Amino acid sequence: HNQRVASPYLATVAVRFSGLLPITRYRYSVSDGNQVINGSFMTMPDDQTTPFSFLVGTCDGATRTNPMDTFQTMRRLVQESDPPVLFLATIDDVHYVDSYTVDDPTTGFTSTGEPQLSGLGEDYAIGWAANYGMFDTAGKWQMVDRQWVYRNLPHVCSGGDHSIAGNHCRGPVGHHTYHGCDRSPGGLQDTALAEWDAFFGDANPAPLRPGDQYWGKEVGPVRMVSTDMQKHCEPYDPANPVDVPMLGTTQIGDVMTWLDVNTVPFKILFLESGFSRAGQTWLEYHAAEAQAWKGDLDARANLNGSVGNFIGIYGDHHSMHSIAFDSFWTFCPGTYGDSLSVGHNFSNAQFGWSGQLQYLLSSFNKNGDNLIGGFLHVIVHANRAPQEIEIRIVDGGSGKVLFARSLTHGVPANQFS
Numbered sequence: 175h176n177q178r179v180a181s182p183y184l185a186t187v188a189v190r191f192s193g194l195l196p197i198t199r200y201r202y203s204v205s206d207g208n209q210v211i212n213g214s215f216m217t218m219p220d221d222q223t224t225p226f227s228f229l230v231g232t233c234d235g236a237t238r239t240n241p242m243d244t245f246q247t248m249r250r251l252v253q254e255s256d257p258p259v260l261f262l263a264t265i266d267d268v269h270y271v272d273s274y275t276v277d278d279p280t281t282g283f284t285s286t287g288e289p290q291l292s293g294l295g296e297d298y299a300i301g302w303a304a305n306y307g308m309f310d311t312a313g314k315w316q317m318v319d320r321q322w323v324y325r326n327l328p329h330v331c332s333g334g335d336h337s338i339a340g341n342h343c344r345g346p347v348g349h350h351t352y353h354g355c356d357r358s359p360g361g362l363q364d365t366a367l368a369e370w371d372a373f374f375g376d377a378n379p380a381p382l383r384p385g386d387q388y389w390g391k392e393v394g395p396v397r398m399v400s401t402d403m404q405k406h407c408e409p410y411d412p413a414n415p416v417d418v419p420m421l422g423t424t425q426i427g428d429v430m431t432w433l434d435v436n437t438v439p440f441k442i443l444f445l446e447s448g449f450s451r452a453g454q455t456w457l458e459y460h461a462a463e464a465q466a467w468k469g470d471l472d473a474r475a476n477l478n479g480s481v482g483n484f485i486g487i488y489g490d491h492h493s494m495h496s497i498a499f500d501s502f503w504t505f506c507p508g509t510y511g512d513s514l515s516v517g518h519n520f521s522n523a524q525f526g527w528s529g530q531l532q533y534l535l536s537s538f539n540k541n542g543d544n545l546i547g548g549f550l551h552v553i554v555h556a557n558r559a560p561q562e563i564e565i566r567i568v569d570g571g572s573g574k575v576l577f578a579r580s581l582t583h584g585v586p587a588n589q590f591s
Contacts, residue, residue, distance in 0.1 A: 213325030232489025244570030511547015
């Protein structure tokens with residue numbers, strides 16, 4: 175057992191098991207003497223030839239009741255998919271906890287205000303507890319299918335900008351007004367990240383560097399890594415961009431070292447925001463850092479398609495799309511369907527690194543009047559020769575595959591077909 179204190183009123187406990195068999199479903203129940211919660215999970219493969227799949231989503235909003243039925247679709251896929259779905263990765267905005275407030279008469283838990291305004295750890299803790307469906311009055315989080323997914327599918331994630339206070343610590347100032355991050359001891363960032371660690375620190379894979387949040391995970395023939403912008407990204411002003419770090423040299427070095435191996439063929443980088451163009455993008459707002467990373471990527475045989483293949487997956491953009499750059503492809507799953515969609519009607523001319531838009535589904539206007547919901551279904555065909563990865567963009571409401579492409583191991587420049 176490992177207990178993390180999330181606040182003076184809440185605590186989280188992790189229980190670790192050993193001796194489990196690979197690719198086996200285990201069922202569990204948790205009881206406090208009054209309420210019993212049941213769930214299950216399937217273990218990971220212990221070889222590189224067992225096929226499996228996983229899901230990737232982003233932006234699980236706090237204001238709507240999921241009219242797209244995305245979690246119902248995910249539940250059905252978990253129950254029916256062959257090869258099996260082993261885990262869900264939420265990349266950016268697990269919950270918009272920075273502005274989420276709770277007033278629950280059943281338990282008596284009440285937020286003193288928006289966590290980004292109060293700066294109190296207990297407000298963040300109550301918000302994360304609501305994310306897990308612990309309060310009757312937080313109706314969205316009581317959705318049966320959403321809770322089933324959380325209880326029957328292991329969840330790995332990155333917090334996203336809203337795990338602290340908006341886009342890189344902007345707080346309540348405004349969407350295009352940046353005042354910098356309070357990174358002083360005991361400041362807003364320390365307070366918010368302490369609560370994140372309490373709720374997610376034991377659920378995520380181990381960080382690549384102690385005390386940090388970016389982690390690496392290897393499953394079968396795939397090695398993946400999730401970056402963290404929150405402790406490293408410097409605020410920027412889109413109207414007057416200054417070339418400042420987004421990930422920082424230390425994190426980039428750790429990430430590339432983790433990915434640059436010849437023991438597995440496929441490498442995936444989960445980036446909290448986009449690689450190029452539309453929204454908060456790496457190349458446009460942090461050009462020197464992004465260009466240096468791209469040059470490094472192209473020079474590594476284990477990542478550039480010579481020996482190993484590389485894939486970029488990111489969140490935050492509220493539109494489902496795929497971009498083919500000159501030496502790798504990227505995919506964005508949109509939102510889970512309960513956030514406002516943002517119209518990103520970008521053109522190919524806007525992308526750096528010779529990027530070409532391969533697929534786009536977004537709101538027809540920036541008011542988000544037509545909600546879109548979706549996720550990625552990543553299928554690892556580990557039993558094929560050569561091995562393949564297939565990435566499907568799935569409509570959250572219907573379950574229909576909207577766009578699908580495959581990457582075969584050994585294809586130069588990481589080009590999908």
